[in-house]
Amino acid sequence: MTPGVFEALGGAPRWHDATAATAVRGLRLTAERLFDALEDDFAMTADLLSAMAARLREHHRIPRTAVRIPAEAPAESIVVRPPGTAD
Numbered sequence: 001m002t003p004g005v006f007e008a009l010g011g012a013p014r015w016h017d018a019t020a021a022t023a024v025r026g027l028r029l030t031a032e033r034l035f036d037a038l039e040d041d042f043a044m045t046a047d048l049l050s051a052m053a054a055r056l057r058e059h060h061r062i063p064r065t066a067v068r069i070p071a072e073a074p075a076e077s078i079v080v081r082p083p084g085t086a087d
Contacts, residue, residue, distance in 0.1 A: 005048070008034050 007013065008031045038045040 005034075006052075 008029055011031055038048065
């Protein structure tokens, strides 16, 4: 994940540094411009959300589990519980 994305989304100052081993070209992105880009490109938004979810799973050591929800299931009937918990 690109350094600074969480900070940009949260409107928070950067909390880490990045050091390049070779010459790079960097971009400065404000939260407003990031939101504009995400609004215009759904595929990029989906990729970003997927990467953020993977990072959170990794950080909190949450196992990947498959949850299949039938398309016809009413939203109010969908309950997802962590593995090993009772109904």
